[in-house]
Amino acid sequence: MIFLYRTRDFILKDVVNLSGSLLGFIxxxxxxxxxxxxxxxxxxxxNLFKKSLNVFxxxxxxFASIVVVTDTNRKKLLQFSDIKGMNVVNRNxxxxxxxxxxxxxxxxFSIKAIILSIGFINNFIDGKKILLIDDxxxxxxxxxxxxxxxxxRFSNSPYKLLDLKEREKV
Amino acid sequence: xxxxxxxxxxxxxxxIIFIILIIIILKVxxxxxxxYLMVISFLIAYTxxxxxxxxxxKGVSKKISxxxxxxxxxxxxxxxxxxLIPSLFKESLSLNNAIYNIxxxxxxxxxxxxxxxxxxxxxxxxxxxNGKIDRGVTAVFTKIFDSFMNIGQNILYIVVIPVIxxxxxxxxxxxxxxxxxxxxxKSRSIIKNISCHADKILGRYIxxxxxxxxxxxxxxxxxxxxxxxxxxxxxxxxxxxxxxxxYFGPIFGAIPAIAMALIKSPEKALWTALCLYAIQQIExxxxxxxxxxxxxxxxxxxxxxxxxxxxxxxxxxxxxxxxPLGVIIKVMYEDLNYYMF
Numbered sequence: 044m045i046f047l048y049r050t051r052d053f054i055l056k057d058v059v060n061l062s063g064s065l066l067g068f069i070x071x072x073x074x075x076x077x078x079x080x081x082x083x084x085x086x087x088x089x090n091l092f093k094k095s096l097n098v099f100x101x102x103x104x105x106f107a108s109i110v111v112v113t114d115t116n117r118k119k120l121l122q123f124s125d126i127k128g129m130n131v132v133n134r135n136x137x138x139x140x141x142x143x144x145x146x147x148x149x150x151x152f153s154i155k156a157i158i159l160s161i162g163f164i165n166n167f168i169d170g171k172k173i174l175l176i177d178d179x180x181x182x183x184x185x186x187x188x189x190x191x192x193x194x195x196r197f198s199n200s201p202y203k204l205l206d207l208k209e210r211e212k213v
Numbered sequence: 214x215x216x217x218x219x220x221x222x223x224x225x226x227x228x229i230i231f232i233i234l235i236i237i238i239l240k241v242x243x244x245x246x247x248x249y250l251m252v253i254s255f256l257i258a259y260t261x262x263x264x265x266x267x268x269x270x271k272g273v274s275k276k277i278s279x280x281x282x283x284x285x286x287x288x289x290x291x292x293x294x295x296x297l298i299p300s301l302f303k304e305s306l307s308l309n310n311a312i313y314n315i316x317x318x319x320x321x322x323x324x325x326x327x328x329x330x331x332x333x334x335x336x337x338x339x340x341x342x343n344g345k346i347d348r349g350v351t352a353v354f355t356k357i358f359d360s361f362m363n364i365g366q367n368i369l370y371i372v373v374i375p376v377i378x379x380x381x382x383x384x385x386x387x388x389x390x391x392x393x394x395x396x397x398x399k400s401r402s403i404i405k406n407i408s409c410h411a412d413k414i415l416g417r418y419i420x421x422x423x424x425x426x427x428x429x430x431x432x433x434x435x436x437x438x439x440x441x442x443x444x445x446x447x448x449x450x451x452x453x454x455x456x457x458x459x460y461f462g463p464i465f466g467a468i469p470a471i472a473m474a475l476i477k478s479p480e481k482a483l484w485t486a487l488c489l490y491a492i493q494q495i496e497x498x499x500x501x502x503x504x505x506x507x508x509x510x511x512x513x514x515x516x517x518x519x520x521x522x523x524x525x526x527x528x529x530x531x532x533x534x535x536x537p538l539g540v541i542i543k544v545m546y547e548d549l550n551y552y553m554f
Contacts, residue, residue: 051551055410068413070510089417171554201553 046149049158050123058086058098058110065089066096069110072123073097074145074154076181081145081152085122086115100152131159131174131186139188140172157186158199170200254374258381261286263420265382279382283375312350315475316343403552411544415537417508425504426456429463429496433470436488440481442474452489456496458532459505461520463493509540 050072058066071085083099094117102114123145131139140159147154157179159172174197178190238244261282268278323339381388389408396404430453437445452466467489475482505516516536523535 049551051547055413166554199554 045155047146047155048149049144049146051144053084053106053110056106056108056110058084058112060115061104061111061113066112066115067093070095072145073099073120074123074126076121076126079154079176081147081154082120084110126181126186129184129186131157131179131188133188133190139174142186143171146173156197167201170198173197173199250370250373250377253370254377254381257286257374258378258385259415260419260423261378261382262385263416263423266416276383279379282382283379287375312346315346319343403548407545407548410548411541414509414540414544418505418537418540421504421508422457422459425496425500426453428500429453429456429466429492432492433466433489436492437470437485440474440484440488442470442477442481442485444473448473458520458529459501459516459536461524461532463489463496467493505536509536509543511539511543515539 053069053072056069058069060066067086067088067090069084070087073082073085074080075082081100083097083103086096086098088094088096096115097118097120098110098112098115102112104111104113126142127144129142131142133139140161142157143160144158145154146156146158154176156173156175159174160166161169161172174188174190178188180187180189238248261279265275265278265282268281269275273281319339319342323335393401393405430449433452434445434449437448442448448470451469452463455462455466458465467486470489471482471486474485505511505513516539519535519539520532523531523533523538525531527534
């Protein structure tokens with residue numbers, strides 16, 4: 044059984060340093076697309092005139108409702124917001140969907156898959172598409188999906204609307 | 214099938230209860246007034262909350278900080294009334310002079326331009342213009358007077374609102390828990406999370422807006438003082454107040470100041486307009502996008518659209534509330550999108 048996180052599991056969490064002072068809240072996630080791993084978080088300070096900080100996973104002490112960190116830095120790195128909203132095309136150049144979220148492992152923080160939005164209403168009817176990260180290549184403007192067969196398809200459906208559990212009972 | 218039917222009945226009953234509640238609230242004036250009171254006090258408490266949070270972090274207890282804040286706010290309002298009303302009446306006299314000046318300026322212009330002197334349409338146009346100015350000024354003053362009368366009538370509000378605001382500030386968490394217990398257990402944690410997220414972003418937005426307004430007010434005051442334009446305090450307070458609205462606020466706020474300067478001399482009006490334009494440019498292009506867009510992570514274009522929609526629906530109040538409501542809707546959409554999938 045693998046447990047996976049989404050970006051929203053971390054966004055807007057408060058970040059505190061070891062001496063207990065509030066640094067701000069998590070506004071984004073830092074990705075390393077070549078190693079397919081989540082490297083850390085972007086922290087937006089509560090003070091409006093301060094620049095945003097980066098926190099690497101090595102510096103994080105605990106993830107509860109509050110994230111405790113030991114060190115911060117200010118490098119410019121690839122963030123999730125840079126690829127959010129990008130088009131994903133397949134080998135023939137057809138648009139498959141738009142990047143909406145990522146799924147990453149709970150313990151290793153390696154990125155497992157990308158969630159695609161296929162349209163505002165279609166998301167509710169058909170469910171969002173999930174593509175495995177190994178089949179994707181990041182380009183300047185688009186992501187290329189080079190998956191071969193569509194024998195195995197993953198999707199993410201709104202479970203509340205379908206009421207799967209109650210139907211099973213019937 | 215039985216389960217399906219049961220669910221349908223459940224939803225129907227819920228919908229009926231909801232509709233009946235809305236009708237009762239709309240029909241019974243006492244309930245409506247109480248809700249009105251609650252909403253106003255909640256809004257005041259909510260705007261004061263970030264400041265209170267800073268005080269609590271400094272080591273002041275919650276109750277004392279709430280008490281101090283409301284005391285200071287009350288004092289501020291009372292002093293504004295005590296200082297502003299006398300000066301307003303004093304200024305209304307010279308304002309009449311100013312309007313007379315504007316009219317004579319137009320008349321002079323009319324007399325100078327020989328070409329259009331015999332033109333009946335131009336004559337009618339100028340008469341129309343003078344009439345419009347007169348009517349506009351009278352309308353503004355009657356409106357101000359009426360609103361003062363209204364405040365006098367609703368003494369209950371003046372007494373009760375600070376008390377309710379105090380309780381919202383000092384015991385907000387306890388009240389939150391009680392309100393949450395209305396909702397079903399299943400959705401309680403989701404609602405709590407959504408409101409927590411919205412609260413975080415709105416708190417930043419309010420602080421940023423208050424800070425920008427204060428800054429603009431102070432800078433405007435000094436500029437008006439240096440240019441020696443009448444009523445610098447009121448004009449700068451007005452400009453700061455209008456600054457609550459992002460993007461459009463400074464434009465509205467600058468108009469009265471420029472009009473005042475125009476009475477003295479067109480040259481001064483030009484200087485005022487240039488200075489205020491410079492402030493507006495600095496604020497609108499450097500500070501505001503950084504502050505508003507960063508604090509609520511929304512595109513500036515969306516903010517402008519929201520403001521136009523808010524202004525169309527509910528005027529000034531709509532413009533003030535448009536962005537916060539937009540933030541709440543955005544957070545709700547994002548969170549529901551997360552919890553449903």
